[in-house]
Amino acid sequence: xxxxxxxxxxxxxxxxxxxxxxxxxxxxxxxxxxxxxxxxxxxxxxxxxxxxxxxxxxxxxxxxxxxxxxxxxxxxxxxxxxxxxxxxxxxxxxxxxxxxxxxxxxxxxxxxxxxxxxxxxxxxxxxxxxxxxxxxxxxxxxxxxxxxxxxxxxxxxxxxxxxxxxxxxxxxxxxxxxxxxxxxxxxxxxxxxxxxxxxxxxxxxxxxxxxxxxxxxxxxxxxxxxxxxxxxxxxxxxxxxxx
Amino acid sequence: xxxxxxxxxxxxxxxxxxxxxxxxxxxxxxxxxxxxxxxxxxxxxxxxxxxxxxxxxxxxxxxxxxxxxxxxxxxxxxxxxxxxxxxxxxxxxxxxxxxxxxxxxxxxxxxxxxxxxxxxxxxxxxxxxxxxxxxxxxxxxxxxxxxxxxxxxxxxxxxxxxxxxxxxxxxxxxxxxxxxxxxxxxxxxxxxxxxxxxxxxxxxxxxxxxxxxxxxxxxxxxxxxxxxxxxxxxxxxxxxxxx
Numbered sequence: 001x002x003x004x005x006x007x008x009x010x011x012x013x014x015x016x017x018x019x020x021x022x023x024x025x026x027x028x029x030x031x032x033x034x035x036x037x038x039x040x041x042x043x044x045x046x047x048x049x050x051x052x053x054x055x056x057x058x059x060x061x062x063x064x065x066x067x068x069x070x071x072x073x074x075x076x077x078x079x080x081x082x083x084x085x086x087x088x089x090x091x092x093x094x095x096x097x098x099x100x101x102x103x104x105x106x107x108x109x110x111x112x113x114x115x116x117x118x119x120x121x122x123x124x125x126x127x128x129x130x131x132x133x134x135x136x137x138x139x140x141x142x143x144x145x146x147x148x149x150x151x152x153x154x155x156x157x158x159x160x161x162x163x164x165x166x167x168x169x170x171x172x173x174x175x176x177x178x179x180x181x182x183x184x185x186x187x188x189x190x191x192x193x194x195x196x197x198x199x200x201x202x203x204x205x206x207x208x209x210x211x212x213x214x215x216x217x218x219x220x221x222x223x224x225x226x227x228x229x230x231x232x233x234x235x236x237x238x239x240x241x242x243x
Numbered sequence: 244x245x246x247x248x249x250x251x252x253x254x255x256x257x258x259x260x261x262x263x264x265x266x267x268x269x270x271x272x273x274x275x276x277x278x279x280x281x282x283x284x285x286x287x288x289x290x291x292x293x294x295x296x297x298x299x300x301x302x303x304x305x306x307x308x309x310x311x312x313x314x315x316x317x318x319x320x321x322x323x324x325x326x327x328x329x330x331x332x333x334x335x336x337x338x339x340x341x342x343x344x345x346x347x348x349x350x351x352x353x354x355x356x357x358x359x360x361x362x363x364x365x366x367x368x369x370x371x372x373x374x375x376x377x378x379x380x381x382x383x384x385x386x387x388x389x390x391x392x393x394x395x396x397x398x399x400x401x402x403x404x405x406x407x408x409x410x411x412x413x414x415x416x417x418x419x420x421x422x423x424x425x426x427x428x429x430x431x432x433x434x435x436x437x438x439x440x441x442x443x444x445x446x447x448x449x450x451x452x453x454x455x456x457x458x459x460x461x462x463x464x465x466x467x468x469x470x471x472x473x474x475x476x477x478x479x480x481x482x483x484x485x486x
Contacts, residue, residue: 172455
């Protein structure tokens with residue numbers, strides 16, 4: 001199991017970026033995933049890959065009864081406990097793959113963590129078992145269009161550096177990809193759209209909504225390159241519920 | 244409404260290809276869509292974009308009680324009546340957009356026709372209204388990955404003609420694309436994965452299964468270029484049912 005967030009160089013870069021408030025998360029992924037969240041009031045939440053607890057704190061501010069945040073990274077969990085502590089939030093430092101609870105949850109969420117998980121099928125079986133009746137599972141992950149190609153950087157550019165198009169290849173070869181993101185060799189797992197969907201359906205989760213988000217308008221002002229999200233989606237958000 | 248199949252040159256080429264039995268339909272799309280068909284026994288079927296009636300005849304051979312085939316092309320409907328006539332099949336020459344029935348159906352299918360339809364949302368509303376309780380809607384269409392880019396031919400090749408990758412662009416700009424397919428300027432409509440799914444869901448259709456098909460093994464022998472379906476999917480098959 002990869003624990004890139006405990007790599008010192010990666011963590012430093014990542015946190016400095018997140019704190020800037022000028023990221024893909026802020027303008028593309030978070031507005032999208034928040035737009036499909038149900039009413040949190042009095043609901044118990046499990047946050048898989050909770051990072052520094054930003055979303056956990058958000059759930060509490062929206063009325064969640066309890067939030068359990070799980071993350072493989074000690075760095076992240078320490079930061080979460082420092083900056084996003086709350087009496088109704090519990091942070092657990094553990095790989096998502098080793099989830100083990102006696103209780104069940106109204107809502108399980110995961111923001112941009114599932115592409116780090118090798119065994120998606122097994123994860124969904126566990127998630128299903130941890131959901132209450134009428135429970136919901138909402139997650140965002142890297143879009144299959146961006147994870148497909150074995151090579152790492154897929155904007156094809158002309159001699160002047162203008163982006164010509166996005167390169168897709170190897171779509172049906174699911175599995176490991178190495179990307180460069182602050183540090184070399186960050187490992188993620190490519191899965192097709194059909195695998196993302198069918199695995200949920202097979203486990204009794206009903207697809208409620210799909211979002212392939214673009215940037216919001218503030219993002220387009222503050223990070224002009226986010227206009228490229230129109231050209232190919234970086235992320236996909238899937239809302240599902242026990243059917 | 245486009246009626247490319249009544250273009251003389253297109254029709255001649257298309258029919259000669261289909262009769263060869265060596266096509267993307269034979270080895271990629273048809274095996275996939277057939278794999279998610281329910282038991283046809285005693286069920287009424289509406290086939291949207293029925294073409295020359297191959298699938299209509301297949302439904303009858305599998306026990307369907309009746310098949311209604313609708314196609315905009317006179318050429319196609321004439322051929323269907325000639326070659327795939329059956330007392331329990333009715334062929335209607337009409338644009339799919341002008342569907343108008345007093346009865347409802349157990350199963351509505353559409354094989355590679357929906358990418359010709361401009362107003363997908365309106366079509367799905369009609370389809371929903373034409374389905375019986377527990378009815379199913381199963382269709383195949385060109386994959387958003389292949390329809391996205393405004394340009395027509397998206398294999399990027401090196402100087403020796405080797406395929407380097409597939410070019411994606413303009414993903415979020417839904418709407419008209421001109422492709423060259425036997426003749427120039429065949430018009431299709433690009434829609435995102437999320438639009439394809441969410442429009443069904445909004446209209447009370449539940450997503451049951453997605454297939455992004457590859458070639459079957461006979462296809463790989465008879466049409467070696469079908470190996471490229473591994474690199475990016477040409478089609479998407481969506482099975483949905485009244486929830």
